[in-house]
Amino acid sequence: MGVLKYAILGLLNRQKMTGYDISRACDTSLFEFWNAKHSQIYPELKSLTEAGLVEYEIEIAGNVLQKKLYSITPAGREAFHTWELTRHKPRGVPKDEFRLQLFFSDSIPSEQRLALLGAELEAHTERLAQLHDDLNKFDGIPPADDCAFCDYMVLLGAIKREEASCDWLETCIDLCRART
Amino acid sequence: MGVLKYAILGLLNRQKMTGYDISRACDTSLFEFWNAKHSQIYPELKSLTEAGLVEYEIEIAGNVLQKKLYSITPAGREAFHTWELTRHKPRGVPKDEFRLQLFFSDSIPSEQRLALLGAELEAHTERLAQLHDDLNKFDGIPPADDCAFCDYMVLLGAIKREEASCDWLETCIDLCRART
DNA sequence: TGTACCATGTAATGGGTTACATGATTCA
DNA sequence: TGAATCATGTAACCCATTACATGGTACA
Known part of the structure; x- marks a missing residue:
């Protein structure tokens, strides 16, 4: 599994984003089929960085605030592309x-x-x-x-x-x- | 939350069952909207027993095999009935x-x-x-x-x-x- | 100057899956 | 006698939520 990983890679494949931006995207564009809280996203970004699938540059907003602007690496693009082309077996019927x-x-x-x-x-x-x-x-x-x-x-x-x-x-x- | 609890109580409200029977029911009648593995059901039955919502009698099948035949208690019926009449807020859209x-x-x-x-x-x-x-x-x-x-x-x-x-x-x- | 929002993290807990582990019964 | 199924449990791990914790920025 580990699908959140690909949700993040897919978003970063389109444009550079901060963790906060990704969190926003989960509440808006991905809302209909995926969701994640920031408390899950930040650790995931950390592990994706350690795995070399994403990287970040520090951006200064205002005077002091450091934003981490993430972008996808070639390895990340590769991993995403493989996932995107794979037929995944549907998980069981959703609980209701x-x-x-x-x-x-x-x-x-x-x-x-x-x-x-x-x-x-x-x-x-x-x-x-x-x-x-x-x-x-x-x-x-x-x-x-x-x-x-x-x-x-x-x-x-x-x-x-x-x-x-x-x-x-x-x-x-x-x-x-x-x-x- | 803790919805599994009510799934079990609902089943036992209909008839006495073993943990195994409940597990089977999850794979058949409840399949379209709920599911649970036996590794989740047995501990849940234990905690329901401790809470006094269900009870069991030992049944001997064959020569040796001890089955625990669970039934719902009045307290369990009460808890189930309350849940059954309550309007629950839908959890977020299912992941897909x-x-x-x-x-x-x-x-x-x-x-x-x-x-x-x-x-x-x-x-x-x-x-x-x-x-x-x-x-x-x-x-x-x-x-x-x-x-x-x-x-x-x-x-x-x-x-x-x-x-x-x-x-x-x-x-x-x-x-x-x-x-x- | 206060409020809404931007921004980033960690800790505790709960829910759920996979794997480990064991053994009896039924029926061909 | 072997295979499918009945039957019960625990342990390790993963995914996800809630709560804890902090502080900056933009704008009215």
């Missing part, structure tokens, strides 16, 4: 507390189950609306060799995922109502 | 190595990207076929108060999820072809 709850919901009254389903649907509907807003920021489909095109594809994936969740939850609600 | 890879795929040749997308589509298509087989085992929709109805709902969820994945991957493949 809501589905676990629903799986055991024959043990609670029907109205309570409907309440849980309704709340879940509301959350996904809201999330879907946000994603549609993000999609509307695109001015047409970017060209395929542009990294904006990748942004576009993963955003489409997030939208289809949320749509499927909403669709499923609506079906469940209908079924519960029809069969009670 | 493929999407990470796709996000960085502007760095590789177009044919390679299409190959990755094709392989991923194939895997999801196969998985979808399996799930449809599982659905066909149902003889109509079970009544809403039956635990088979819960099985049915989570299976529908798994199917919609896979359908969305296939749909998305097909869209990506089309887009890549159209814009190259």
